[in-house]
Amino acid sequence: MSITEAFYVTKSSALSSDLPSLNLVEQTLHLRKTSKVLLPIALRSEQRALWQDEHDVVLRRMLSSAAWAPFHKQAHSQHCDGELDAPMPWRFHVVGPDACTQLIGYLESRAGESADAKWSRAWQSKVKEMVSACGVLVQATWLPEPLGEGASTDQAPEFDHKNIEHVAAASSAVQSLLLAAQANQWLSYWSSGGILRDEEVFDYMGISRNEKLLGSVFLSPEAHPAARIIEGGLREQRGDVTGWVRWV
Ligand SMILES: Cc1cc2nc3c(=O)[nH]c(=O)nc-3n(C[C@H](O)[C@H](O)[C@H](O)COP(=O)(O)O)c2cc1C
Secondary structure (H helix, E strand, O other): OOHHHHHHOOOOHHHHHHHHHOOHHHHHHHHOOEEEEEOOHHHHHHHHHOOOHHHHHHHHHHHHHHOOOOOOOOOOHHHOOOOOOOOOOEEEEEEOHHHHHHHHHHHHHHHHHOOOHHHHHHHHOOHHHHHHHOOEEEEEEEOOOOOOOOOOOOOOOOOOHHHHHHHHHHHHHHHHHHHHHHHOOOEEEEEOOHHHHOHHHHHHHOOOOOOEEEEEEEEEOOOOOOOEEEEOOOHHHOOOHHHOOOOO
16 A cells, blocks of 8 residues: 555544545545654665655645634744744744754764763654654744743743733644645644753754744655554544534
């Protein structure tokens, strides 16, 4: 079975039988799913070779489509006075194919040189196989309102209405990216990030510590034949809409 065929096969027979009655957008919504792709790092160069110039073109289209996600409040000016100055309360930092290869090297060297257990734990985790397997990694952040004078730098953002709306808007941009990936038959995986949310990794990637990671999004136009693909653990738990929709 080709990747493309596998992409459209779902374990849920109910979903399969629903599909023909849905329009294209609805089908894409139903078919979007988590595909956690894992590949031994020894095969990274083979995976890298699967990335074609045309994938750059498709990726740019997907990113510009994600810009059309709704947002209610402009990001604070603190987040708009640098290279990235858009008013939306999110930023996408694209770790391209070569940067992904370098990231594996960075994580390995930090694990080797650092006494800090977080790096060796990270190196033992699946993150290196996830980075090895992907086409690109998108570090999606949301942009919190600055804390007041005297707040310490490691203090969590306030859980106020404005920040909630910033997270909501940024989440809709991430979901739009996932849907655009699905529409192009790319595999996608929204991860919490693990070590990729660490401030030192932010520094390495040139991401401001004022931004907060919303997700590390792994995108793969093509999976290596040796890759292992794991579905989302909650995929089949949704049940019927009657479990979460009521009419008032
Ligand atoms: C904010 C967010 C963070 C997530 N983080 C992880 C993660 O760290 N590890 C993981 O296995 N799945 C993660 N997921 C994916 C969920 O496991 C997945 O969406 C869920 O199992 C439902 O599967 P589906 O996406 O295929 O429908 C995350 C999803 C979201 C929305």
